[in-house]
Amino acid sequence: xxxxxxxxxxxxxxxxxxxxxxxxxxxxxxxxxxxxxxxxxxxxxxxxxxxxxxxxxxxxxxxxxxxxxxxxxxxxxxxxxxxxxxxxxxxxxxxxxxxxxxxxxxxxxxxxxxxxxxxxxxxxxxxxxxxxxxxxxxxxxxxxxxxxxxxxxxxxxxxxxxxxxxxxxxxxxxxxxxxxxxxxxxxxxxxxxxxxxxxxxxxxxxxxxxxxx
Numbered sequence: 624x625x626x627x628x629x630x631x632x633x634x635x636x637x638x639x640x641x642x643x644x645x646x647x648x649x650x651x652x653x654x655x656x657x658x659x660x661x662x663x664x665x666x667x668x669x670x671x672x673x674x675x676x677x678x679x680x681x682x683x684x685x686x687x688x689x690x691x692x693x694x695x696x697x698x699x700x701x702x703x704x705x706x707x708x709x710x711x712x713x714x715x716x717x718x719x720x721x722x723x724x725x726x727x728x729x730x731x732x733x734x735x736x737x738x739x740x741x742x743x744x745x746x747x748x749x750x751x752x753x754x755x756x757x758x759x760x761x762x763x764x765x766x767x768x769x770x771x772x773x774x775x776x777x778x779x780x781x782x783x784x785x786x787x788x789x790x791x792x793x794x795x796x797x798x799x800x801x802x803x804x805x806x807x808x809x810x811x812x813x814x815x816x817x818x819x820x821x822x823x824x825x826x827x828x829x830x831x832x833x834x835x836x
Contacts, residue, residue, distance in 0.1 A: 628807075630811055631807070631810065631811060631814065632678075634811065634814045634815065634818065635671070635674070635675050635678070635814070636675065637818060638671055638814070638817065638818050638821065639668075639671050639672055639675055641818060641821055641822060641825070642664065642667060642668040642671055642672075642821055642825075643668065644825075645664055645668075645821065645822075645824070645825035645828070646664055646665065646668055648825060648828070648829055649661050649664060649825075649828050649829075657828065659700075659703060659704060659707055659708075660704070660824065660827065660828040661828070662700070663700045663704065663824065664821075664824060664825070664828065666696050666700065667697075667821065670689065670692075670693040670696070673689060674689060677689070687732075688732055690731075691727070691728050691731035691732055692728070692732075694728075694745075694746065694749055695724045695725075695727070695728040697749075697753075698720065698724050698749050698752065698753065699720075699721070699724055701753045701756065701781070702717060702720050702721075702752075702756075705756045705760070708774060709756070709760045709763075709774060709778070710759065710760060710763055712756075720752060723745075723748065724749075727745035727748075727749075730745070731745070746788075746789075746792045747789055747792050747793060750785045750786070750788045750789035750792060751789060753781060753785045754782055754785045754786050754789065756781075757778050757779075757781045757782035757785070758782070760774075760778045761778065761782070764778075773826060773827045773830050774827070776823050776826070776827075777823045777824060777826075777827050779823075780816070780819050780820045780823040781820065781823075783816055783819075783820075784813075784816045784817060784819075784820045787812070787813055787816055788813065791809060791810075791813060
């Protein structure tokens with residue numbers, strides 16, 4: 624069996640191929656593709672592709688800026704996607720999320736949070752916010768059984784991925800110092816969930832004409 628580093632590379636390569644394929648499918652859908660989903664997929668493709676290229680070039684320091692940018696983009700897009708396709712988010716709450724996103728991104732890229740736990744807490748808060756969106760939609764599903772199955776599938780994978788992401792964020796230091804052998808398997812599991820997360824969004828975008836929004 625290949626070592627974890629090789630498996631991680633193959634998985635990252637597969638994720639990029641999946642996103643490229645999904646992007647091509649969105650282009651094929653033309654005017655039927657939802658603009659918001661198209662922007663989200665394009666942003667994630669650029670992020671994942673850049674990460675793969677920098678990994679091959681061994682430019683690891685770029686992640687200092689790439690990861691906060693990707694995280695901020697993800698939170699903003701998840702907020703807009705839930706507000707557009709799942710349920711209406713109160714404007715006051717949306718503006719609070721925008722303010723939090725901008726503040727945490729500024730602190731991360733300027734290095735203000737380098738000697739503190741600001742970055743850790745911003746990661747956890749981001750994951751909790753998105754998991755909260757997913758939980759609210761699950762409650763909506765219980766009250767309204769006739770919902771769109773594509774939306775439900777996406778919601779399931781959003782909840783799974785970001786709940787695991789929050790657990791990783793809170794336990795990563797503990798795993799590194801006390802159970803280093805668990806880090807690679809946990810990270811691979813996260814990668815598989817991320818791949819399934821992208822597949823669910825690609826399926827959602829392909830079925831935009833039949834969605835019950």
